[in-house]
Amino acid sequence: MSEMFLHKCPNCNATLEFNIETGMVVCGYCGSRFNVNDLLTEAGQTANNAADAANASAGSGAAAEDKIKEFDWGKYKERLTREELAGERSYLCQTCGAEVILGATVASAKCPYCDNNLILLDNVTASLRPNAIIPFKILPGQLSTSVKKFYQNRKLLPFHFFDENKMNAVRGLYVPFWLYNCHLNGGMTLKGSTARSYISGDYRITETTHYELDRDAQMSFERIPVDASLKMPDELMDSLEPFDYSDLTEFNSGYLTGFISERFDSDPDENLPRVTERVNNSLLEIMKGTCSQYSNVSVADNRMQMDDSSVKYVMLPIYLFDCTYAGKTYHYAANGQTGKVIGELPVSKGKKWLYFGIPFLILAAIAAFILYWLMG
């Protein structure tokens, strides 16, 4: 049996739930409200106790790990290779006593039997404690406005779509993300040209001069996001960006109460090529910007090298939901901080939205841990 934790109301002992509107955790039973940061000590202590207990019972020599208060990739690297992240884990619900079977990477959920908000300690504390979180800002009720925005200027919609479109099954999820900081050093050689044109006798002469443009550079990039869940299709997560990282706040498991969440299961080092690709695109724009007086600028030689990188582990909020129109279901996803919506369009045949099927894929892929939520 794995460790579970419930954020309980100190007044009446009912489980607490994060309230998006107030940004506080509230007790649905007696109405008390609490600041999320006030939950810190309790959760933190429990977390450390759990880690200690785990290490003691395993009799392992991993004494250093129980002192770790949050994720540190340098220290975690070794451990990931021997982690079993497929399959399921069994928990004992502290409220109703039922055995709850969850995917091995689930970090928070609702008990399918008593509907209480569960925090799965093993996946969210000590060295697995995220470095930061962006809490939900958009209320489920605001999503219909976002959907309307999404459909603005899409004239192929059926006439009665807005009157008859029904939104259902809104699910709030925290998705694990890597945020990379990196530093690049080196240079780039670009080619460009200038042209001038003049009349000489009976001829118009165009004189083109070609230049080789050398640039030395040092550049830092901050907070380049890559989703850290293998289950989440990268294209979908990319299209839900951008997130506003000024809202990043210290992680507390209280934020997860009432939402489904999963811990990371991808290796940050293996994502570095995606980071490099993103960085290179920005790099090219910046370099070309320094050659604005030339035409036809292209790169002849790229000597920029990443000489330093670090990664933070964060949780970001998204919604998944469905809309039904004329008896058919359409899947959507939304950024839980900005309200940006992506999804399918019920347009004329053969003009399905670019990301058709992707939200459906997610639903299928994470069905295992969505299912119990739906039952709750």
Ligand SMILES: [Zn+2]
């Ligand atoms: Zn209460």
Ligand SMILES: [Zn+2]
């Ligand atoms: Zn229960």
